[in-house]
Amino acid sequence: MKIKPEEVKYIAKLAKLNLSENEISQYTREFDDILEHFAVIASYDVEKVDVNVFDEKQTSSLREDDPTLFGDQEKLYQNTKTLKNGLIQVPKILE
Template sequence: MKITAQTVNYISRLAKLKFSEEEEIKMAKELESILTHFETIDKLDLCDIELNVFSKNLKPVLRKDEDIYFEEKEKLFANVKSFRNSAIIVPKIIE
């Protein structure tokens, strides 16, 4: 699959990113090599591969949850722009 600088420009606009022309050309080459690699992997015959080979004996490693009281709230809120009581107020990001 051929990736062009125009494709990178279109994707970057969707992601609200800005790249220079040189960066778009470099990114197009990198994305094309990644997609070429995936095409190579897609051609492999993986029918005989068992996917759950390791999952039989594995158990999740969990740590015990412990409540720790943080006494220095001034340090915790030192770099916060605004907060109310013990809640940090952040700008709305969902429209």
Template structure:
């Protein structure tokens, strides 16, 4: 098994996902198959090869530091599931 059920649960927790027992079993099998396939990469000699994260040559994209109009609170909050007085509402974070 390339990935254990415990590792699936641990990784899901890092990604803030709650998996049912059924999903854990399925994902362990399916992700295991995928990782096994991904292991074919180990047959490639990559010693000294620079990794690529960006396919096009571009140096830093700088711009002038000019003040421009921004979206504004009303628009930024327009899709908020819960809001009040120009703020996003979240469940209580610190319990005193």
């Protein structure tokens, strides 16, 4: 076993997902198969590979950080479910 149900529960918590017992046992089983397949990557010697060295050709494409106003402010919130006085309402976070 590469992974245990407790680990799946813990990962779900990190990922902000609530899983049923059935889902936990299903994902445990599936991840076991998947991680077994992924084990192939351990067989390559990549000790000397430096992922922090970029090719000369690769350059960042940055633009000036110029703030601009979005034309229609209301449109920006058109997908928000609860809006009050132009602010998004969420449950109280401080007592």
